Amino acid sequence: MKMSVREARAQFAAALTAVENGERVTITRNGKAVAELGPPPKKGGLDWEKLRAASKKSGLDKYTPEELWPPEFDDPAFSRAVLGLDDDWEPYRP
Template sequence: MKMSVRDARAQFAAAIAAAERGERVLITRNGQAVAELGPPSPESGLDWAALEAFRRAKGWAEVDAEQVWPSEFDDPDFSRRALMLDREQADSV
């Protein structure tokens, strides 16, 4: 559903009812979208079942993180060297 700001003010109850039905209500001003009203997002934020299905579809379900993530990545000194943070400090002195 699409309505102007003026229509949204006048028919707010209808816009809310549409959102309750699962519709998205696009609110426009001078033909440009300025807001969208709709049903709330799911509480969890992440769909873990969809993530697992994606991993299996890509063949990543059996990947061992230790094989992919070298242990040196966990070393703070490695990160400082990789990001050249020590060089920036030396240049500023």
């Protein structure tokens, strides 16, 4: 949506409603864009509260990290055994 400065002053509530609905509003002066209204940027990263709630709901909060990720998972020999890789295995090299 585009609005002149005059329209933006007169219809600021309408511009905010458009922004709330996900639209960007460009404000122009003499036909040139001088400002843009838009929704605030979404916060990035993890929502830790949501993660804790999901862990509790699924019962994962009852376990320690060591119980969920046993030490042998960090051993390369364990990974090779699980994947069925022999000692003489070599990666493909073109």
